Amino acid sequence: MSDNTKDQILDFVRARYPQADIDESQDIFALGFVNSLFAMELVMFIEKTFDITIPNDELKIDNFRTANTMAELVGRLTPARV
Amino acid sequence: MTVIGVVGAGVMGVGVAQNLAQTGHDVVLVDTSEEILAAARGTIWRNARMSGLMGGPVLDPDGVLSRITTAVGAEAVAKADVVIENVTENWDVKRSVYETMDAVCGPDTIFIVNTSAIPITKVAAVTGRPDKVVGVHFMNPVPAKPACELIPGVHTTAETVERTRDLLAAMGKKAIDVKDACGFVSNRVLMLTVNEAAFLVHEGVATAESVDEVFRSCFGHPMGPLETADLIGVDTILYSVEVLYEHYADSKYRPCPLLKQMTDAGLHGRKSGRGFYTYAN
Numbered sequence: 001m002s003d004n005t006k007d008q009i010l011d012f013v014r015a016r017y018p019q020a021d022i023d024e025s026q027d028i029f030a031l032g033f034v035n036s037l038f039a040m041e042l043v044m045f046i047e048k049t050f051d052i053t054i055p056n057d058e059l060k061i062d063n064f065r066t067a068n069t070m071a072e073l074v075g076r077l078t079p080a081r082v
Numbered sequence: 083m084t085v086i087g088v089v090g091a092g093v094m095g096v097g098v099a100q101n102l103a104q105t106g107h108d109v110v111l112v113d114t115s116e117e118i119l120a121a122a123r124g125t126i127w128r129n130a131r132m133s134g135l136m137g138g139p140v141l142d143p144d145g146v147l148s149r150i151t152t153a154v155g156a157e158a159v160a161k162a163d164v165v166i167e168n169v170t171e172n173w174d175v176k177r178s179v180y181e182t183m184d185a186v187c188g189p190d191t192i193f194i195v196n197t198s199a200i201p202i203t204k205v206a207a208v209t210g211r212p213d214k215v216v217g218v219h220f221m222n223p224v225p226a227k228p229a230c231e232l233i234p235g236v237h238t239t240a241e242t243v244e245r246t247r248d249l250l251a252a253m254g255k256k257a258i259d260v261k262d263a264c265g266f267v268s269n270r271v272l273m274l275t276v277n278e279a280a281f282l283v284h285e286g287v288a289t290a291e292s293v294d295e296v297f298r299s300c301f302g303h304p305m306g307p308l309e310t311a312d313l314i315g316v317d318t319i320l321y322s323v324e325v326l327y328e329h330y331a332d333s334k335y336r337p338c339p340l341l342k343q344m345t346d347a348g349l350h351g352r353k354s355g356r357g358f359y360t361y362a363n
Binding site: 015016018019032034035036037039040043056057059060061064 | 132140142290304313361
């Protein structure tokens with residue numbers, strides 16, 4: 001997991017909710033920010049930006065609560081670079 | 083085996099079809115072109131895939147789609163036991179669809195009108211079965227919402243209402259009984275709330291951020307009314323307020339000029355990138 005990954009995800013979330021002050025460890029589900037449209041945008045953004053396909057069984061709330069957990073998911077799904 | 087016809091594959095029809103399929107119903111989903119239906123199948127697959135992330139059940143998207151047959155034209159629901167109609171909120175379009183359905187469907191088929199504005203009794207009057215026409219105001223996104231408004235028209239029988247309530251229960255929905263009046267409960271209150279919130283911004287009483295903050299922080303609402311307006315679409319909000327204003331001829335529904343100006347300016351909310359807030363694309 002790189003800080004860059006986390007920052008890119010955080011920038012995306014902040015751009016969608018400019019009125020809110022969101023940091024990397026805040027639970028965006030608990031804050032009530034995640035609706036179906038945003039959830040899909042978030043998954044599409046992550047898959048496209050980091051060139052990964054998230055398996056169906058990883059599409060669960062616990063993986064997407066914070067920028068930190070999303071960056072960890074990206075780290076798990078990204079092939080090790082040589 | 084009960085077959086449910088779903089007419090209209092827009093946002094609401096797609097949600098209704100997915101909700102039915104994931105709760106074990108066989109669905110015939112119809113619209114006016116193969117292109118629309120292909121897009122609808124793609125949307126249902128993606129939405130079913132996202133279900134677990136939205137707090138719903140983890141679904142097999144291919145399994146959900148396998149229960150849905152698609153076809154062009156309202157005639158394709160001829161063999162359905164129940165039809166849920168979700169076409170655009172345009173009276174001429176709705177009337178034409180009901181005339182077609184009434185001609186091709188069996189006499190026992192129930193017609194469920196999914197509308198947020200059009201009176202159920204008016205729809206029932208263009209069919210030869212006003213006793214079997216009933217309104218349901220589904221909320222978006224349909225599969226994620228635990229309740230909906232259930233609205234009998236003047237001639238709807240108790241049997242039709244109870245059969246509909248049973249179907250809704252099988253879809254995981256609690257039906258809330260509401261009488262047939264424009265806007266029902268939900269839109270009478272929500273649209274006026276959004277309209278008044280827009281007036282507060284228009285008059286400079288508070289910023290959009292402050293209005294929404296009051297609802298989130300003081301009332302515990304997950305979203306404020308102007309964030310909600312951006313999500314629904316500012317143009318859609320204006321249209322709904324105008325429908326209430328025209329129907330009731332009551333000045334309390336006077337649309338806020340700011341909503342008109344934003345609609346004219348293309349500031350339609352999240353879908354256009356800017357409304358009361360600005361969204362990065």
